[in-house]
Amino acid sequence: MLGILALFLALSVSTILTRRVVANEGWFADPAYHLLTTGSLRTTILESKGTWLAGLDHHTYWILPLHPLAQAPWYKLFGFSLWSLRALSTVWGVVALGAWFLITSKLFNRSIATVATLLIAVDYHFTLDAALGRMDMMCAALGFSGLAAFLWLRERSLPWSLFAAGTLVAAACLTHPCGILAALALAALVLRLDRRRLTPRTVAFAILPFAIGAAAYSVYIAQAPGDFWRQFTGNISGIAGESEDLKRFYALKAPLSAIKDEFMLRYVSAFSAGGDWSSPFQLQIIVLIAYGGAVVSALIDRKLRHTPGVGILLMLTLLTLGALCFLDGLKQKPYLVQTVPYLAALTAVWIWSWTEGRPQLRPWIIGVLVLAQVASTAAAVREDSYRGEYLSAADYLKAHAAPNDLIIGAGELAFTLGFDANLTDDVRLGYFSGKQGRFYVQNRWYKEWLKTSAKTDPAVHQHVQGLLDTRYREVLRNPGYTIYELR
Amino acid sequence: MNKIKYLIMLASMILCCSAYANDDGGGPAGAPEPATIALFCAGLAGIGLVAWRRNRRK
Numbered sequence: 142m143l144g145i146l147a148l149f150l151a152l153s154v155s156t157i158l159t160r161r162v163v164a165n166e167g168w169f170a171d172p173a174y175h176l177l178t179t180g181s182l183r184t185t186i187l188e189s190k191g192t193w194l195a196g197l198d199h200h201t202y203w204i205l206p207l208h209p210l211a212q213a214p215w216y217k218l219f220g221f222s223l224w225s226l227r228a229l230s231t232v233w234g235v236v237a238l239g240a241w242f243l244i245t246s247k248l249f250n251r252s253i254a255t256v257a258t259l260l261i262a263v264d265y266h267f268t269l270d271a272a273l274g275r276m277d278m279m280c281a282a283l284g285f286s287g288l289a290a291f292l293w294l295r296e297r298s299l300p301w302s303l304f305a306a307g308t309l310v311a312a313a314c315l316t317h318p319c320g321i322l323a324a325l326a327l328a329a330l331v332l333r334l335d336r337r338r339l340t341p342r343t344v345a346f347a348i349l350p351f352a353i354g355a356a357a358y359s360v361y362i363a364q365a366p367g368d369f370w371r372q373f374t375g376n377i378s379g380i381a382g383e384s385e386d387l388k389r390f391y392a393l394k395a396p397l398s399a400i401k402d403e404f405m406l407r408y409v410s411a412f413s414a415g416g417d418w419s420s421p422f423q424l425q426i427i428v429l430i431a432y433g434g435a436v437v438s439a440l441i442d443r444k445l446r447h448t449p450g451v452g453i454l455l456m457l458t459l460l461t462l463g464a465l466c467f468l469d470g471l472k473q474k475p476y477l478v479q480t481v482p483y484l485a486a487l488t489a490v491w492i493w494s495w496t497e498g499r500p501q502l503r504p505w506i507i508g509v510l511v512l513a514q515v516a517s518t519a520a521a522v523r524e525d526s527y528r529g530e531y532l533s534a535a536d537y538l539k540a541h542a543a544p545n546d547l548i549i550g551a552g553e554l555a556f557t558l559g560f561d562a563n564l565t566d567d568v569r570l571g572y573f574s575g576k577q578g579r580f581y582v583q584n585r586w587y588k589e590w591l592k593t594s595a596k597t598d599p600a601v602h603q604h605v606q607g608l609l610d611t612r613y614r615e616v617l618r619n620p621g622y623t624i625y626e627l628r
Numbered sequence: 629m630n631k632i633k634y635l636i637m638l639a640s641m642i643l644c645c646s647a648y649a650n651d652d653g654g655g656p657a658g659a660p661e662p663a664t665i666a667l668f669c670a671g672l673a674g675i676g677l678v679a680w681r682r683n684r685r686k
Binding site for chain 1: 661663667668671672675678682
């Protein structure tokens with residue numbers, strides 16, 4: 142287990158140090174930074190005037206509160222920086238791995254649990270989320286810990302196992318809406334294993350933590366209910382939805398399209414290199430075939446399905462895959478951390494079952510999967526998009542902008558320019574605010590947004606494109622950023 | 629476990645070709661290309677067939 146942990150930490154830390162910085166990381170560090178420095182959970186780098194984010198400079202309601210609340214004491218201990226934000230996700234990654242070791246050793250045995258934990262620890266998408274300054278890993282780790290707590294404590298005391306699991310899953314739900322996946326999984330697990338032992342009292346033990354969490358959050362919501370409603374409902378399709386044709390809940394209206402998109406956009410596309418067969422990242426497709434093959438085999442192969450524990454794991458896997466498919470129409474890649482551990486664990490059991498009587502095959506099969514995963518992470522590390530893209534753009538701005546110059550650009554730049562600096566993340570380039578920066582920095586997302594806005598918001602598109610054509614000139618371009626300066 | 633260690637070491641040696649990292653912070657990846665879809669479907673179909681034959685043997 143120590144070897145697996147060391148491998149996971151090596152992959153995560155090397156990703157932390159080399160991965161490009163994304164706007165999400167700036168947006169989600171901002172409220173924690175202000176909580177630490179001013180005592181108020183507000184977000185100042187995002188321009189909110191005229192949009193559903195209005196009120197953000199006083200209250201941060203568009204995201205759930207637990208991730209910034211966890212960041213603040215973390216920064217107090219380890220200092221505020223991009224690295225410390227990302228390292229927090231790595232710590233949650235270790236918690237998630239521990240939870241999966243407990244889940245799989247309870248459902249199966251120590252050997253299968255070790256292989257399952259190894260396959261999760263090296264998974265490219267799991268490692269990415271463990272090195273990304275978003276809340277996804279924290280949410281997943283809390284949810285998986287809830288399932289582990291229930292499985293390990295239920296025989297000793299059902300009420301207290303439900304209370305412990307309920308507390309962890311409620312915390313997941315207050316970290317990110319994907320916590321609902323853990324809540325569904327916990328409900329399914331309880332009904333499958335202990336429905337006959339349930340009484341109103343035991344159910345109350347499970348519900349109590351949710352009630353306490355909701356009550357505490359309500360106190361914060363009560364400070365500005367109108368802002369809460371606008372920001373929270375605005376974020377249903379969210380900022381991501383503004384640059385995509387997809388909407389969060391479109392699956393409820395078009396389930397077949399949602400299933401097709403889930404396969405193609407969330408999985409096949411994310412586990413391949415966009416058709417570049419010379420890239421090590423294309424090896425990811427082997428991993429996806431193994432993950433999919435494990436599900437197919439568990440459904441078809443009666444012996445595998447009837448292996449103790451497999452029925453429960455298969456149920457949880459299908460439930461989580463289905464729920465994510467229908468609840469997230471945006472097909473966001475960071476949410477893979479919610480499903481990949483189930484798939485990897487099922488793959489471990491499948492490998493074990495199909496190599497029964499031929500144990501000498503196991504290291505080779507596991508080795509191929511580990512190789513494919515490590516190769517993908519190593520390729521991303523070698524690309525070093527942090528230095529090649531982010532740092533070169535941020536350093537240019539640091540060198541050329543005077544202290545009073547307004548810079549309009551994506552939130553990730555705040556890690557270099559400062560969260561109290563003259564940086565505004567305004568993809569609309571002052572359409573509502575009237576602000577015009579000396580510099581306008583386009584990242585990938587700004588470019589996508591501008592392209593999509595030609596259809597979705599032509600007036601804003603015309604405003605931004607017109608200004609770029611007539612008032613600005615390009616001064617730097619790299620694969621991730623284009624910097625414009627006022628003429 | 630030694631074989632796994634060997635394969636991990638091998639991984640670092642084969643990384644001499646071009647790199648493509650699918651690691652944006654959010655949003656879906658673009659649509660996959662047909663050869664990848666075909667390989668994925670063929671892989672699943674193959675595994676499904678083996679599972680079905682194992683099931684019949686029992």
